[in-house]
Amino acid sequence: MQHDLLIDPLNTVFAVNCREEDSTLHCGALYLEPLVQSQFIRLAYGPASIQVELPPEFVGQVQAFRGWSIALPIRDVEVRESAL
DSSP: EEEEEEETTSSOOEEEEEEETTTEEEEEEEEHHHHHHOSSEEEEETTEEEEEEOOOGGGGSSSEEEEEEEEEEEEEEOOOOOGG
């Protein structure tokens, strides 16, 4: 599945031009606000969401992080009942 934009509920992580493939989320671009404290982030897209695992070096950075062509392991995909 392809996603133009995924955002976490706190608006601290933005993933752009993403593709779900097997158990990996491939992001064309990834932006993290400073001091993201959790290694596990839930990114939303409409009625569903994907929980991904950030590499340990991305967590707790004191400056904003910008990266391109990032692959993140998918931990969970959730779809709300109303979306079915």
